[in-house]
Amino acid sequence: MTTALPTAPPPPSLTAVDGLTTNPYGLTPEQFEQLGTELDAIRGRVLADRGQRDADYIRGVIRAQRGLEVAGRGLLWAGVFPPAWLAGTAALSLSKILDNMEIGHNVMHGQYEWMNDPKLSGKQFEWDTACPADQWRHSHNYMHHTHTNIVGKDRDIGYGVLRMSEEQPWKPYYLGNPLWAALLATFFEYGVALHDLEVERIAEGEITLADKRELLKGIGTKVRGQALKDYVLFPALSGPLFVFPLAGNATANIVRNLWSFTIIFCGHFPEGTHEFSEEETANETRGQWYHRQLLGSANLSGGRLFHILSGNLSFQIEHHLFPDLPANRYGEISVEVREICERYGLPYNVGPLGRQFGSVVKKIGRLALPDSPGTFARGVGAGLGGAVKRGLSLVKRAPLPGLGTRTS
Amino acid sequence: MPKLAIRPRIRPRLGVLEAAATPHGLDSYLEQVNPLLVTGECRAEVVAAERGTEESVTLTMRPNRAWRRFRAGQFVNVAVEIDGVRHQRCYSPASPEGRNATVEITTKRHPEGLVSNFLVERAQPGMVVGLSQAEGDFQLPDPRPDSILLIGGGSGITPLMAILRTLLGEGYDRPVALIYYAPDAERCIYHGELERLAAAHPNFQLRRSYTRAPGTGELDGHFSPLHLPQSDPDFSAAETFACGPPALLDAVRGTWRNGLEHRLHVESFVPPSFVPVGEPGEGQIRFADSAVEVTNSGESLLSQAEAAGLAPEYGCRMGICHTCTCRKRSGTHKNLLTGEVSSAPDEEIQLCVSAALGDLTVEL
Numbered sequence: 201m202t203t204a205l206p207t208a209p210p211p212p213s214l215t216a217v218d219g220l221t222t223n224p225y226g227l228t229p230e231q232f233e234q235l236g237t238e239l240d241a242i243r244g245r246v247l248a249d250r251g252q253r254d255a256d257y258i259r260g261v262i263r264a265q266r267g268l269e270v271a272g273r274g275l276l277w278a279g280v281f282p283p284a285w286l287a288g289t290a291a292l293s294l295s296k297i298l299d300n301m302e303i304g305h306n307v308m309h310g311q312y313e314w315m316n317d318p319k320l321s322g323k324q325f326e327w328d329t330a331c332p333a334d335q336w337r338h339s340h341n342y343m344h345h346t347h348t349n350i351v352g353k354d355r356d357i358g359y360g361v362l363r364m365s366e367e368q369p370w371k372p373y374y375l376g377n378p379l380w381a382a383l384l385a386t387f388f389e390y391g392v393a394l395h396d397l398e399v400e401r402i403a404e405g406e407i408t409l410a411d412k413r414e415l416l417k418g419i420g421t422k423v424r425g426q427a428l429k430d431y432v433l434f435p436a437l438s439g440p441l442f443v444f445p446l447a448g449n450a451t452a453n454i455v456r457n458l459w460s461f462t463i464i465f466c467g468h469f470p471e472g473t474h475e476f477s478e479e480e481t482a483n484e485t486r487g488q489w490y491h492r493q494l495l496g497s498a499n500l501s502g503g504r505l506f507h508i509l510s511g512n513l514s515f516q517i518e519h520h521l522f523p524d525l526p527a528n529r530y531g532e533i534s535v536e537v538r539e540i541c542e543r544y545g546l547p548y549n550v551g552p553l554g555r556q557f558g559s560v561v562k563k564i565g566r567l568a569l570p571d572s573p574g575t576f577a578r579g580v581g582a583g584l585g586g587a588v589k590r591g592l593s594l595v596k597r598a599p600l601p602g603l604g605t606r607t608s
Numbered sequence: 609m610p611k612l613a614i615r616p617r618i619r620p621r622l623g624v625l626e627a628a629a630t631p632h633g634l635d636s637y638l639e640q641v642n643p644l645l646v647t648g649e650c651r652a653e654v655v656a657a658e659r660g661t662e663e664s665v666t667l668t669m670r671p672n673r674a675w676r677r678f679r680a681g682q683f684v685n686v687a688v689e690i691d692g693v694r695h696q697r698c699y700s701p702a703s704p705e706g707r708n709a710t711v712e713i714t715t716k717r718h719p720e721g722l723v724s725n726f727l728v729e730r731a732q733p734g735m736v737v738g739l740s741q742a743e744g745d746f747q748l749p750d751p752r753p754d755s756i757l758l759i760g761g762g763s764g765i766t767p768l769m770a771i772l773r774t775l776l777g778e779g780y781d782r783p784v785a786l787i788y789y790a791p792d793a794e795r796c797i798y799h800g801e802l803e804r805l806a807a808a809h810p811n812f813q814l815r816r817s818y819t820r821a822p823g824t825g826e827l828d829g830h831f832s833p834l835h836l837p838q839s840d841p842d843f844s845a846a847e848t849f850a851c852g853p854p855a856l857l858d859a860v861r862g863t864w865r866n867g868l869e870h871r872l873h874v875e876s877f878v879p880p881s882f883v884p885v886g887e888p889g890e891g892q893i894r895f896a897d898s899a900v901e902v903t904n905s906g907e908s909l910l911s912q913a914e915a916a917g918l919a920p921e922y923g924c925r926m927g928i929c930h931t932c933t934c935r936k937r938s939g940t941h942k943n944l945l946t947g948e949v950s951s952a953p954d955e956e957i958q959l960c961v962s963a964a965l966g967d968l969t970v971e972l
Contacts, residue, residue: 247946255692266632266640310930313956316694319636321956322930326631333631342923342931425630433628486926523928 222480222488224495225546236487238540239521242533246525250314254526258312258320261302261508269295272452277437279444288445292452294509297459299328301511306527308337313524329456331393332422335415339395345523349468349475349496356468357475359384359391360400363567365475370570377568388457393419459509463500466556467516469563470498472549493520494541498549499534500556507531517548622647643736650674652711654735664716664797665728668703671711671739679747680705680770681849681875685954686713687738690726696738696954697723700767700851700875702798704774705748711739714766714797746849746875748774753847754782759831759860761789761852767875768851769798776809783846785813785837789830789856792821813837831859844868851875891966896937898972908944909934910959913972920959920972927961934959939968 275288304327435442515530703712816825923931
């Protein structure tokens with residue numbers, strides 16, 4: 201696998217303001233139209249072909265996940281023996297990864313709704329992570345997938361805490377970009393859970409915590425259930441040796457967090473992916489929508505097991521073109537999608553995990569710093585000024601907003 | 609059409625185990641061992657599949673422990689998976705009520721009957737099917753009435769067989785009669801058993817009319833009041849249960865008038881329609897949970913729901929995010945993205961890219 205197609209044109213000169221444009225590869229309106237038709241045809245063909253093998257596939261993955269989970273928890277019960285602890289932690293980590301990536305994420309996209317099985321209905325599914333499924337469906341299925349890579353609308357760009365695009369104005373807070381990223385990766389399930397909390401708007405004083413009461417209640421209930429299971433019930437089963445399953449469960453959660461952060465950040469942030477502005481995407485056609493999904497996503501190359509453990513998000517491009525097709529089909533159609541990209545002179549961004557993640561890490565580091573020294577000075581000035589202003593206003597209306605009395 | 613009710617889950621007191629099995633629930637682990645072990649969902653194992661003819665199959669099914677009470681005359685939804693897709697259809701069991709009973713259903717081949725054809729061709733012992741709890745007010749009352757009249761046509765005999773078998777099995781000694789209409793004796797599913805029952809139970813009166821073979825039954829032709837047992841005892845005072853095609857039921861209703869209506873219990877037995885019943889822009893759309901009904905404009909169901917003042921959840925409005933997915937109870941819809949047309953009842957549909965072809969009911 202190669203990162204760039206040999207036939208891909210050199211990066212075009214960007215014409216629109218701020219380096220953003222809806223059409224960096226110069227497609228004609230007819231080509232947009234035709235691109236839409238061709239991709240619709242792939243979608244239609246897979247839709248018509250869905251059947252037993254897709255049903256068997258997802259049930260097989262669920263079966264493997266349940267088996268790994270039971271085995272993992274059984275081994276961790278006897279976690280005082282180091283081999284059991286290691287094997288148990290590994291099995292439980294795999295279980296959580298399968299549960300979140302290949303099962304939860306894909307089922308909640310409605311990829312298996314055509315099976316008409318209430319247990320595989322996108323709207324009823326709940327997963328083994330801190331984020332309540334219904335909140336995820338809003339922030340991810342709708343916000344992220346409809347407004348992919350539109351700065352200001354797609355909250356997956358930095359999750360409200362990181363600077364992942366030049367279009368996010370720099371401020372001194374972003375000097376901590378690498379640190380914030382490491383923390384987000386470690387506690388990713390909570391980052392995902394708090395996705396809709398819009399922490400940056402709370403920090404700016406636009407909204408208060410009280411505005412998010414319902415959301416927090418839902419998160420609280422879900423987190424309580426998850427914590428009770430992983431940090432109380434299963435450890436308690438081991439009696440005085442509770443610390444072994446406790447440590448195993450915590451490790452499995454963190455392993456899953458690091459893995460899903462890595463895969464997800466490789467989906468849209470490697471070098472070469474494009475971001476868009478709200479204005480330029482306001483009236484896009486279906487062909488242009490496909491075009492945006494193509495340019496805004498990046499794939500990972502790897503073997504079959506790697507694709508399954510990544511929830512087939514290693515085919516992020518195909519997933520973004522067709523978010524509700526069964527994920528086990530993405531590999532098959534990637535051949536055609538790639539061929540289409542080649543014909544239209546569009547890049548098809550794919551590379552091995554090491555390279556793609558390396559470029560994400562580089563971006564996180566680069567964007568920690570301002571784009572020019574002038575911005576740095578202005579940013580520090582504005583940042584300090586803003587911080588002082590906010591500090592004063594907090595002092596004035598103590599107690600803290602949203603905690604004691606409501607301020608708005 | 610009776611709807612599938614998703615019943616509240618039966619939960620034994622397994623609080624701690626359920627908390628440990630969150631968020632998937634204990635059942636999702638138990639079913640990996642054996643699909644019948646689940647406690648929150650009724651399922652049944654086929655223990656016998658008898659093919660009386662090439663055209664029909666009689667299935668005897670043993671439900672799991674989630675199964676509750678069944679009253680003779682009620683119906684169940686049976687769900688099977690065909691090429692990865694779960695389909696469900698209503699059947700009235702013919703088996704008698706009672707503790708730990710098995711459930712017996714009979715189904716015939718139908719030119720477009722996806723589920724019935726699947727069962728006729730593929731059902732075999734060991735197969736596990738989904739089962740709803742028994743539903744319907746068409747049921748044998750408790751305490752038993754003083755006399756009972758059963759009127760059936762075609763496959764509408766199955767709930768009547770459940771009633772008859774229950775009564776005679778529990779030693780009911782008061783008058784009971786069955787008037788049954790079938791094309792000919794070959795197509796009378798319970799021919800042999802009915803004759804045996806009539807011979808063994810003097811209080812059971814059997815009257816058959818074979819509409820395509822006049823002279824071969826006790827009666828001739830379609831239903832008429834003259835077919836009712838006129839002699840003592842007077843069956844006009846009997847609790848009457850009728851099940852069969854619409855024409856038969858209309859004729860029966862026309863007879864039970866002038867104060868007799870309360871003695872008549874009717875179950876219609878209309879097979880689901882398999883062909884589109886209308887064009888976009890025709891028919892009524894019923895938003896069942898909101899009790900709102902509008903005339904179909906042909907637009908997407910989401911737009912029409914909003915125009916009717918409802919506020920369904922939605923996201924992308926282009927068939928991507930599945931936020932607006934709702935359960936269609938009945939009716940034919942067309943997927944505006946794919947052009948696919950479906951008349952299957954109890955189906956998840958995306959409101960934003962679905963339009964109704966004729967009457968349609970959606971749970972919204």
